[in-house]
Amino acid sequence: MVQKRKIKLKKPAVILLRIFGSILVIVLVAFFFYFYQINTLCELGYSKEASKNILFSWKKDYVMSIGENKTLNAAFESDDYLEKYLENYANIKYQNHKNLIKNINLLLKKGYSNSNISMILAHGSDADVFEFAKRDKVRYLEEFYSLDYAKLSYYDRYLHYSDETGEDEETTVLFVNLDMDKNDYEDALVVKEFSSDMLVNKHRKLTEKFEPKDLVKIDSKYASDDMKASKVAIEAFKKMASDASKDGLGIVINSSYRSYQDQVDICNSYKDLYGEGYVQKYVAQPGYSEHQTGLAFDIGSTSSKIFAQSKEYEWMQENAYKYGFILRFPKKYESITGFRSEPWHYRYVGKKIANYIHSENITLEEYYVKFLDK
Numbered sequence: 001m002v003q004k005r006k007i008k009l010k011k012p013a014v015i016l017l018r019i020f021g022s023i024l025v026i027v028l029v030a031f032f033f034y035f036y037q038i039n040t041l042c043e044l045g046y047s048k049e050a051s052k053n054i055l056f057s058w059k060k061d062y063v064m065s066i067g068e069n070k071t072l073n074a075a076f077e078s079d080d081y082l083e084k085y086l087e088n089y090a091n092i093k094y095q096n097h098k099n100l101i102k103n104i105n106l107l108l109k110k111g112y113s114n115s116n117i118s119m120i121l122a123h124g125s126d127a128d129v130f131e132f133a134k135r136d137k138v139r140y141l142e143e144f145y146s147l148d149y150a151k152l153s154y155y156d157r158y159l160h161y162s163d164e165t166g167e168d169e170e171t172t173v174l175f176v177n178l179d180m181d182k183n184d185y186e187d188a189l190v191v192k193e194f195s196s197d198m199l200v201n202k203h204r205k206l207t208e209k210f211e212p213k214d215l216v217k218i219d220s221k222y223a224s225d226d227m228k229a230s231k232v233a234i235e236a237f238k239k240m241a242s243d244a245s246k247d248g249l250g251i252v253i254n255s256s257y258r259s260y261q262d263q264v265d266i267c268n269s270y271k272d273l274y275g276e277g278y279v280q281k282y283v284a285q286p287g288y289s290e291h292q293t294g295l296a297f298d299i300g301s302t303s304s305k306i307f308a309q310s311k312e313y314e315w316m317q318e319n320a321y322k323y324g325f326i327l328r329f330p331k332k333y334e335s336i337t338g339f340r341s342e343p344w345h346y347r348y349v350g351k352k353i354a355n356y357i358h359s360e361n362i363t364l365e366e367y368y369v370k371f372l373d374k
């Protein structure tokens with residue numbers, strides 16, 4: 001009796017044990033499989049969060065067929081993910097924007113193509129794209145935004161400027177980025193930081209207090225008067241003057257650093273001599289002269305009173321860039337620089353930039369728009 005009972009009691013326990021064991025095995029296998037899948041996706045470049053969402057939305061095979069894709073990763077991380085746009089996400093170029101997927105959804109809804117959206121995203125911040133997405137689908141997109149440096153937030157200004165002037169897209173983007181669709185001296189951007197590549201012109205101004213941080217006295221050997229300049233610029237000038245003298249040429253400095261107040265005085269004296277119209281046209285207003293940066297020099301020659309006719313002028317045209325200087329206001333670029341030609345006015349920008357400007361035959365304004373204005 002006792003033995004029989006024992007056998008009867010064992011059976012359900014074994015069955016229970018077997019069921020429990022099977023469940024455990026299934027759970028373990030499922031867990032193992034799950035972590036294996038997550039791991040595969042992570043190794044492919046997806047975040048843990050994205051990988052989890054990829055698995056639970058049954059899109060693993062699709063994602064695996066695409067491979068690493070930052071936009072897809074962002075989509076699967078985002079609450080804004082919409083399954084109907086899955087293929088679009090995979091084909092739109094990623095930008096590090098907080099609301100990337102939300103903005104992509106808005107632009108897709110407006111009817112933009114994947115390549116158009118990639119272009120839009122590349123030219124503005126998160127906020128710029130969001131603002132842009134509010135407008136009706138625009139007609140001229142590639143025209144402006146095939147240029148790397150075109151700004152999304154300037155769309156209306158580009159359109160307006162090209163309509164008004166009939167200029168091509170490249171000129172339009174360049175001029176608007178330089179704020180040349182605004183009047184001279186109007187609403188100018190304040191340049192606060194001193195650097196050898198700083199841009200100061202009729203749309204980029206210095207404050208009354210601005211002073212170059214490395215201002216030093218110029219040795220009387222190089223300057224006709226008691227003058228100061230930025231140290232980095234005068235050191236480069238000395239090397240240049242020394243090499244020029246080896247070629248039997250004498251280059252000197254007629255004007256260098258001018259404070260804000262100096263420029264006020266210059267404007268006033270020219271006004272007395274030639275009148276208001278002359279000053280407006282030819283003399284930079286206080287704060288708008290790059291002489292205040294300490295990086296600009298008006299160069300003279302020891303051989304001729306007219307610099308533009310001197311051998312030194314010719315030598316400077318061929319060699320100045322090697323020392324980091326550029327002719328700042330060339331005749332053919334008056335419309336870009338906003339200043340009439342000044343054959344004597346050289347500006348220190350550093351060797352790398354001077355070399356580029358010289359070889360590409362462009363202005364500091366163009367260099368700034370393409371490489372410095374971020």
Ligand SMILES: [Zn+2]
Nearest residue numbers: 296297298345
């Ligand atoms: Zn000058």
